[in-house]
Amino acid sequence: MSATTMITVAPTGAETAKTDAASLPVTLDELVRTAGACSELGASVVHVHIRDDDARPTLDLGRMRETVAALRDSTDLVVQLSSGGAVTDPEENRLRVLEADPDAASLTMGTVNFGSDVFLNRWDFVVELHRRMREREIVPEYEIFDLGHLAALHRLLDKHGPPYGGHVHCDLVMGVPGGMPGTVQALTAAVQLLPPGATFSATGVGRTTIPVMLAALSAGGHLRVGMEDTLTYGPGEPVRDNAQLVARAAGLARIAQRPPAPVEEVRALLGIRDRRPARAAGVP
Ligand code: KMH
Ligand code: ZN
Numbered sequence: 001m002s003a004t005t006m007i008t009v010a011p012t013g014a015e016t017a018k019t020d021a022a023s024l025p026v027t028l029d030e031l032v033r034t035a036g037a038c039s040e041l042g043a044s045v046v047h048v049h050i051r052d053d054d055a056r057p058t059l060d061l062g063r064m065r066e067t068v069a070a071l072r073d074s075t076d077l078v079v080q081l082s083s084g085g086a087v088t089d090p091e092e093n094r095l096r097v098l099e100a101d102p103d104a105a106s107l108t109m110g111t112v113n114f115g116s117d118v119f120l121n122r123w124d125f126v127v128e129l130h131r132r133m134r135e136r137e138i139v140p141e142y143e144i145f146d147l148g149h150l151a152a153l154h155r156l157l158d159k160h161g162p163p164y165g166g167h168v169h170c171d172l173v174m175g176v177p178g179g180m181p182g183t184v185q186a187l188t189a190a191v192q193l194l195p196p197g198a199t200f201s202a203t204g205v206g207r208t209t210i211p212v213m214l215a216a217l218s219a220g221g222h223l224r225v226g227m228e229d230t231l232t233y234g235p236g237e238p239v240r241d242n243a244q245l246v247a248r249a250a251g252l253a254r255i256a257q258r259p260p261a262p263v264e265e266v267r268a269l270l271g272i273r274d275r276r277p278a279r280a281a282g283v284p
Contacts, residue, residue: 001220004261005253008045009038013228014057014086023241026051042250042260045078057086064100080104087117107140109149113178139165145179150193165271168198175208182208217256
């Protein structure tokens with residue numbers, strides 16, 4: 001079991017409207033400030049979805065590049081772009097996200113019902129993302145919404161080889177209406193199906209947040225938290241901001257005697273290529 005806990009913050013997502021959650025970071029400035037605050041509290045990875053000037057989800061490449069540069073300038077967090085986008089985003093735009101040269105990107109391992117929508121991830125598209133990430137030296141995080149996605153991951157690794165960085169890390173996204181439930185039983189089943197040597201983090205959407213977080217810590221897993229997945233802190237109590245969710249995760253990780261992992265440890269674990277300008281130039 002890892003002695004520390006990698007905490008990923010997913011601050012924005014593509015589903016929540018700014019009008020429904022005032023503290024949702026939708027501008028670059030809001031995102032950078034959120035990332036900084038979450039980093040101070042123990043986050044080591046930021047999972048990024050961006051918004052346009054009207055706060056609608058976008059995969060605009062120029063904005064994406066600007067976002068990666070700003071986060072890299074202002075924090076040491078691993079910058080993980082979402083290649084999932086919104087359910088309406090076409091495949092070519094989702095592939096183009098990689099051209100923004102993030103440290104890491106999400107890679108969802110199959111199609112899943114997503115409320116009344118469908119989050120489409122065809123096999124050939126999954127393979128293409130995996131292939132392009134390796135070519136561009138971007139570390140994938142395999143997003144697992146259902147147990148069948150783990151069977152697909154085994155098939156991917158068997159047929160197409162390991163990811164860039166050599167290490168396999170999965171994120172169990174639990175409690176999505178249409179995916180696996182956010183329960184101890186489902187988490188245990190998923191952990192048993194992980195490829196040998198793989199690590200995992202887990203997040204439970206909505207009211208599965210707490211059970212999934214506690215189960216993941218007990219099972220030696222890492223945590224993802226943030227307003228992409230969770231908008232209520234407790235019954236009837238809206239989340240104040242992303243920092244509140246990271247602070248709670250860091251506190252529980254400490255109680256579990258697996259404190260938040262330092263970012264450099266996470267970079268080494270995941271096999272991230274260091275793109276931070278000063279470090280890439282050899283300046284300590
Ligand atoms: N917004 C969801 C449809 C990812 O970021 O890779 C997909 C998602 C997964 O959030
Ligand atoms: Zn996402």
